[in-house]
Amino acid sequence: MDNEFGAAFGHLLADRCTPDVVRQVERGDSAQALWRDLVESGFVDALVPEARDGAGLSLHQVLPLVQACGYHALPLPFAETMAVRAALAHAGRGWPDGPLSLDAIGDALQAEDRSALHAALTTAQIAGAAERVLEMSIAHAQQRTQFGKAIGSFQAVQHQLSVMAEQACAARMAAQLSFASATHLPDRTLAAMGKNVAGEAAAVIAAGSHAVHGAIGITAEFDLQLYTRRLLAWRVQAGSPSHWAMQVARQWWRGTHRRAIDFTLERLGAAQF
Amino acid sequence: MFDSLSLTRIPAEDEALRAPVRAFLDDALKGVPPEVRARSWSGFDADFSRALGQRGWIGLTLPKEFGGGGRSLYARFVLVEELLRAGAPVAAHWFADRQSAPHILKFGTPQQAQFYLPRICRGEAFFCIGMSEPGSGSDLASVRTRAARNDQGWRLDGQKIWTTNAHRSHYMIALVRTSGAAGSRQKGLSQVIVDLSLPGITIRPITDLTGDAHFCEVFFDGVQLSEDALIGAEGDGWNQVTSELAYERSGPERIYSSVVLLDEWLAHLRTQREPSERSLALAGRVLSSLAVLRSLSVSVNGRLAEGHSPVIEAALVKDLGTTLEQFIPEAIADALGDDPDATLPEGLSRTLQYVSQIAPAFSLRGGTREVLRGMIARGLGLR
Numbered sequence: 224m225d226n227e228f229g230a231a232f233g234h235l236l237a238d239r240c241t242p243d244v245v246r247q248v249e250r251g252d253s254a255q256a257l258w259r260d261l262v263e264s265g266f267v268d269a270l271v272p273e274a275r276d277g278a279g280l281s282l283h284q285v286l287p288l289v290q291a292c293g294y295h296a297l298p299l300p301f302a303e304t305m306a307v308r309a310a311l312a313h314a315g316r317g318w319p320d321g322p323l324s325l326d327a328i329g330d331a332l333q334a335e336d337r338s339a340l341h342a343a344l345t346t347a348q349i350a351g352a353a354e355r356v357l358e359m360s361i362a363h364a365q366q367r368t369q370f371g372k373a374i375g376s377f378q379a380v381q382h383q384l385s386v387m388a389e390q391a392c393a394a395r396m397a398a399q400l401s402f403a404s405a406t407h408l409p410d411r412t413l414a415a416m417g418k419n420v421a422g423e424a425a426a427v428i429a430a431g432s433h434a435v436h437g438a439i440g441i442t443a444e445f446d447l448q449l450y451t452r453r454l455l456a457w458r459v460q461a462g463s464p465s466h467w468a469m470q471v472a473r474q475w476w477r478g479t480h481r482r483a484i485d486f487t488l489e490r491l492g493a494a495q496f
Numbered sequence: 497m498f499d500s501l502s503l504t505r506i507p508a509e510d511e512a513l514r515a516p517v518r519a520f521l522d523d524a525l526k527g528v529p530p531e532v533r534a535r536s537w538s539g540f541d542a543d544f545s546r547a548l549g550q551r552g553w554i555g556l557t558l559p560k561e562f563g564g565g566g567r568s569l570y571a572r573f574v575l576v577e578e579l580l581r582a583g584a585p586v587a588a589h590w591f592a593d594r595q596s597a598p599h600i601l602k603f604g605t606p607q608q609a610q611f612y613l614p615r616i617c618r619g620e621a622f623f624c625i626g627m628s629e630p631g632s633g634s635d636l637a638s639v640r641t642r643a644a645r646n647d648q649g650w651r652l653d654g655q656k657i658w659t660t661n662a663h664r665s666h667y668m669i670a671l672v673r674t675s676g677a678a679g680s681r682q683k684g685l686s687q688v689i690v691d692l693s694l695p696g697i698t699i700r701p702i703t704d705l706t707g708d709a710h711f712c713e714v715f716f717d718g719v720q721l722s723e724d725a726l727i728g729a730e731g732d733g734w735n736q737v738t739s740e741l742a743y744e745r746s747g748p749e750r751i752y753s754s755v756v757l758l759d760e761w762l763a764h765l766r767t768q769r770e771p772s773e774r775s776l777a778l779a780g781r782v783l784s785s786l787a788v789l790r791s792l793s794v795s796v797n798g799r800l801a802e803g804h805s806p807v808i809e810a811a812l813v814k815d816l817g818t819t820l821e822q823f824i825p826e827a828i829a830d831a832l833g834d835d836p837d838a839t840l841p842e843g844l845s846r847t848l849q850y851v852s853q854i855a856p857a858f859s860l861r862g863g864t865r866e867v868l869r870g871m872i873a874r875g876l877g878l879r
Binding site for chain 2: 361365373375378381384387391392393395396397399403415416423464467468470476485487488492494
């Protein structure tokens with residue numbers, strides 16, 4: 224799943240989108256330099272067809288890019304801009320320079336596709352941030368000592384981290400399903416299922432990481448909050464877990480599947496990767 | 497971290513097995529009530545197993561020279577998924593098919609493979625797994641049952657417990673001590689195949705809280721085993737058991753144990769003109785989790801198919817899977833109780849009762865949740 228685009232983009236963000244830069248942008252400092260670096264990388268046109276001078280990649284291929292945005296808490300709508308440009312290009316339209324929100328899609332997409340796209344982009348960023356938060360929590364549990372030993376040697380802490388790892392894994396698979404498309408748009412049901420699962424996972428991972436970190440994790444100075452605040456925001460952004468559960472249920476209700484697995488298998492069959 | 501668990505495709509030739517299996521099961525299970533089908537891989541029916549064997553659906557992955565199907569692990573995933581989906585009574589051949597047969601193929605001699613595997617594939621040799629003992633549950637390395645060398649082979653003394661289907665099986669693959677004391681831990685353990693018809697063996701079924709009797713106490717009192725009862729290398733039992741557990745923990749049976757109940761409940765919702773929002777949201781949540789878990793399960797299966805031993809990944813997916821399996825009866829009971837005056841269909845009511853009562857076992861069998869989380873933590877680099 225990880226590919227060369229993802230690795231190159233990840234290196235770029237590791238270099239330019241450091242926790243200090245994230246804080247500066249959140250304080251209201253200009254993000255122009257960061258945005259310029261991202262645009263110059265060329266990745267912003269990854270989903271735009273080659274005929275419109277893009278890279279013509281599929282959603283499946285750009286998943287590592289969007290996960291990297293979450294992993295590095297990128298405070299700019301890069302993934303959104305990438306998706307908006309693709310949607311507008313496919314509708315034969317142009318786009319303004321600069322960061323774009325999904326509102327810029329206008330009527331270039333049906334409402335259902337737009338909300339599925341928004342859900343998928345958010346799910347992938349949850350998966351990225353979940354991985355970061357899990358890594359930080361494991362590292363902290365290995366370094367922090369109490370009662371004369373690393374807190375990661377206590378079973379209660381270990382089990383909390385194991386549950387976080389399970390949820391991070393679920394979020395990662397949810398993102399892969401959401402992006403399992405050969406076009407620039409996700410399958411609506413897979414995106415709905417993915418956002419439900421990733422949204423549920425986000426809350427567990429954020430809470431677990433703070434439990435493991437203790438008081439230091441609550442401070443503004445410590446980096447954990449950059450990712451956990453986003454996890455909690457992304458949990459409900461583009462529709463809460465319950466919202467997407469209802470969408471999935473309505474699709475099941477409209478069908479005639481005899482058994483639950485039949486519905487699941489049919490929808491998983493739409494995955495293209 | 498766990499990057500290996502990626503979206504994995506089941507090859508088309510293996511997916512093609514689904515339709516014939518489904519057609520057979522639709523017919524074979526016609527009229528079987530849901531509370532019986534909910535027993536799923538705990539449901540025992542020797543005739544049903546033999547019927548599967550006749551169709552070549554036991555030992556699907558074993559080489560053809562031993563009576564197997566010569567198919568991939570993906571084909572077996574499809575077969576097993578369909579059996580579980582329908583709630584087929586597969587317990588008779590389940591353990592031999594899932595782990596004993598691949599284990600004999602991997603660690604046994606050609607003679608052992610030739611002796612056991614063709615009968616397993618025909619549904620004529622049923623196996624049980626002799627791991628737990630009264631003093632050794634999660635702490636498996638403390639087993640005390642001993643196989644001592646003598647001039648005819650091995651003399652077996654000791655006791656196993658919680659051995660599923662021992663009273664209806666022909667053979668047990670037992671983890672036993674062949675040297676050292678209980679304190680020697682992983683050293684000195686070996687595996688032997690025990691013919692359960694031998695003198696000196698007493699098997700007592702234990703009735704569970706639902707009234708079923710599937711697990712047993714098994715006593716060995718001077719049981720004489722022949723030389724070729726040993727499977728694999730003497731003293732290598734711990735490594736062998738660890739490899740066996742990757743098969744035991746990785747399959748779709750760790751996500752589908754409550755699926756017959758889920759189907760009954762969804763069918764019940766369909767009889768309503770307008771189900772409550774709460775019920776629909778629950779249905780959507782479970783169906784979404786199922787999609788992600790099934791994808792994870794296929795990817796673990798893919799790791800196995802590629803020849804890896806995804807022990808940590810299997811533990812992780814099993815814990816996620818059994819959590820969903822246990823959530824389903826609890827949440828469905830709550831949703832159905834929304835209307836205290838409603839009368840439930842009898843089948844749904846009985847199925848809910850059975851699955852609710854047996855659900856605690858889902859995170860005990862095949863390694864407890866707590867043991868699995870400890871393994872995952874070690875996989876994360878924590879000690």
